[in-house]
Amino acid sequence: MSESAGIFLGKGGGEKQFLNLSRANRHGLIAGATGTGKTVTVQGLCESFSNAGVPVFVADVKGDLSGVAMPGSESFKHHDKLIERAQEIGLEEYRYLDSPTIFWDLYGEKGHPIRTTISEMGPLLLGRLMDLSDAQQGVLEIAFRFADDEGMLLLDLEDLQAMMVATSEHAKELSAQYGNVSRQSVGAIQRKLLQLDNQGAAEFFGEPALDIDDFFRSDDQGRGFVNILMADKLMEQPKLYATFLLWLMSELFEALPEVGDPDKPKLVFFFDEAHLLFDDAPDALQDKIEQVVRLIRSKGIGVYFITQNPIDIPEKVGGQLGNRIQHALRAFTPRDKRAIKAASETFRINPDLDVETAITELKVGEALVSTLMDDGAPSPVERTLIRPPYSRMGPISTGERAAIRAASPIGDIYDERVDRESAAEILEQKAQDAAETAQEVAEQGEEAVRERPRKSKSLWARVGRAAAGAAAASAGAALGRRMSGRTSRANPTASAASAAGSTIGNEIGNAIGIPGVGRFVRGVLGGLLR
Structure with missing residues (x-):
C-alpha cells in the first residue's frame, strides 16, 4: 500500500x-501498559491523519501530546535514536514538522473553553454524571419536560438549580400532570448539583456553546487541524471527563449526515483512558455507547480507544474495533494474565508469531499491529517497530501555547461567557410578579384582581397564581391577626365579618382562577369588616 492510500x-x-485510510473509520484500539509507547504512537497517528487532510480530536490527559504543535529538534536528547529508528524501518526523508493545532480546555486555562448547555447535554447524561437513582432520574426528566413545555431555556447549572427549586415548591401540581415528584428526590438532585458546582462543572455549562463544525478545519496547506483537549485537570473528575467525551461523540453522531465509507474519515476521535467511559456504567448506557460506536462509522467518524488493558473495553464495543495496535503488557497479576490471553485471541492468527508470548516481550516503541485491509478483513498480526513522530516529543512551553492560541483560527469567540435570559432569570421574574400580585391582593382586595386575565392553560400560570395565592394567604393571615387584635373576642359582629370575608374571598378566587382562595384572603377582609 502506498502512503497516499x-x-x-x-x-x-x-x-x-499501514493503516488503510478508507478503513480508518472502522475504529480502533491502542492498548498497552504504562511507559510502553502508547502516547508516541497516538502522536504519530495524529500528525499522519493531519497530513492526510483528516482533522483530529484527541484528549491529552498528561500534557505530553501538546508537542504535536511544534516541530521536533536536533537538540532533542534522543535525536540520534529517532534517526536510527527512521532508517531501520525505511522512513524516507525523515524530517521535523509541526501540525496545525487548536487547544481546548473545559476550564479555559490552557485552551479555548468548551461549553454546552444543560438542555443539549440532556437528562440521561446528566443523570449519569450525577450518579442518580432511577427515581431521581425520573424527577430530573420531569424537570426538563416542565422547562420545555413552559419554553424556559436550561443553559447553565444556575438554571437547573432554579428549576429544581421550582419543581420542589410545586411538586403537587407537577405530580398531577407529569407523574410523582418526590421532594426527597429533588433534594438529592440539588445536593448532586452542588457537588458538580464544587468540582468546577459550572465552567462547562453555558454559552457560547461549542459549534461542532469548528472541529472540521483545515489549514491553507490542506492539513487537518489537530484539536487537543487539555484534560490533565479534567482527569481529576473522571466521571465528568468520560461524560463529556460521550456527549461529544453523541453530538457528532447526531449532527453529521450519513456518508457510508468515504476514501478517508471526516474526523478521527481519540479517547484516552477509555476505561472511564465504561466504569460503573449501567446496562442502558453501555447499550447507548455501543450503538453510537457502531453507527457513527457511517458518518465518517473513526473512534480510537486508548487504554492500558484491552479487557477494559466491553466485548460489544471491542467487537467494533477493526484496527488494533497492542503495546506490551506485563504478566504481574492474574488479571494481567487474563488480559494477555484475551488480547492474543483478538488478532488474526499469524503462524509465524506466538502472540501470547510476544505481548510480554515487546520493547518500548514496539507493538503488535493488525489493521483492516481493502476487503475489510483484518491483516495477520505482525510485531512492528512503530515509526517516530515528526513533531516534538513532550509538552510545549507556556509561551509557545499562548502564541498558538493567539493565532488560533477560532479567534476569541468562545473565550467570553455569554449569559442571556434563561430559566433562572424567568423564574426569578415570575417569583417577583407573584409577590407583587400578592401585595396588591393584600393592600387593595377584590378590585385589584378582578381585571386580571382569566385562567391560563399553562401549568406555570397555574403555579404562579397558586404562589400568589399562598403569598396572599400569608399576608392576609398576618393582617387579620393584627386587625383582630384590635377587637374584642366578644364582639358580636366578628363571626359575621368572618363569614362575609370568606364569601368575598371566594369570589376573588373565582375571578383570578384559584377556587378556594377565599380561605387565604378572608383574614384580610374579615379583619377589615370587624
Whole structure:
C-alpha cells in the first residue's frame, strides 16, 4: 500500500505496515501498559491523519501530546535514536514538522473553553454524571419536560438549580400532570448539583456553546487541524471527563449526515483512558455507547480507544474495533494474565508469531499491529517497530501555547461567557410578579384582581397564581391577626365579618382562577369588616 492510500505505522515481518485510510473509520484500539509507547504512537497517528487532510480530536490527559504543535529538534536528547529508528524501518526523508493545532480546555486555562448547555447535554447524561437513582432520574426528566413545555431555556447549572427549586415548591401540581415528584428526590438532585458546582462543572455549562463544525478545519496547506483537549485537570473528575467525551461523540453522531465509507474519515476521535467511559456504567448506557460506536462509522467518524488493558473495553464495543495496535503488557497479576490471553485471541492468527508470548516481550516503541485491509478483513498480526513522530516529543512551553492560541483560527469567540435570559432569570421574574400580585391582593382586595386575565392553560400560570395565592394567604393571615387584635373576642359582629370575608374571598378566587382562595384572603377582609 502506498502512503497516499494509508498511514505508515512502522515496519514488521519485513514489510511496512499501514493503516488503510478508507478503513480508518472502522475504529480502533491502542492498548498497552504504562511507559510502553502508547502516547508516541497516538502522536504519530495524529500528525499522519493531519497530513492526510483528516482533522483530529484527541484528549491529552498528561500534557505530553501538546508537542504535536511544534516541530521536533536536533537538540532533542534522543535525536540520534529517532534517526536510527527512521532508517531501520525505511522512513524516507525523515524530517521535523509541526501540525496545525487548536487547544481546548473545559476550564479555559490552557485552551479555548468548551461549553454546552444543560438542555443539549440532556437528562440521561446528566443523570449519569450525577450518579442518580432511577427515581431521581425520573424527577430530573420531569424537570426538563416542565422547562420545555413552559419554553424556559436550561443553559447553565444556575438554571437547573432554579428549576429544581421550582419543581420542589410545586411538586403537587407537577405530580398531577407529569407523574410523582418526590421532594426527597429533588433534594438529592440539588445536593448532586452542588457537588458538580464544587468540582468546577459550572465552567462547562453555558454559552457560547461549542459549534461542532469548528472541529472540521483545515489549514491553507490542506492539513487537518489537530484539536487537543487539555484534560490533565479534567482527569481529576473522571466521571465528568468520560461524560463529556460521550456527549461529544453523541453530538457528532447526531449532527453529521450519513456518508457510508468515504476514501478517508471526516474526523478521527481519540479517547484516552477509555476505561472511564465504561466504569460503573449501567446496562442502558453501555447499550447507548455501543450503538453510537457502531453507527457513527457511517458518518465518517473513526473512534480510537486508548487504554492500558484491552479487557477494559466491553466485548460489544471491542467487537467494533477493526484496527488494533497492542503495546506490551506485563504478566504481574492474574488479571494481567487474563488480559494477555484475551488480547492474543483478538488478532488474526499469524503462524509465524506466538502472540501470547510476544505481548510480554515487546520493547518500548514496539507493538503488535493488525489493521483492516481493502476487503475489510483484518491483516495477520505482525510485531512492528512503530515509526517516530515528526513533531516534538513532550509538552510545549507556556509561551509557545499562548502564541498558538493567539493565532488560533477560532479567534476569541468562545473565550467570553455569554449569559442571556434563561430559566433562572424567568423564574426569578415570575417569583417577583407573584409577590407583587400578592401585595396588591393584600393592600387593595377584590378590585385589584378582578381585571386580571382569566385562567391560563399553562401549568406555570397555574403555579404562579397558586404562589400568589399562598403569598396572599400569608399576608392576609398576618393582617387579620393584627386587625383582630384590635377587637374584642366578644364582639358580636366578628363571626359575621368572618363569614362575609370568606364569601368575598371566594369570589376573588373565582375571578383570578384559584377556587378556594377565599380561605387565604378572608383574614384580610374579615379583619377589615370587624
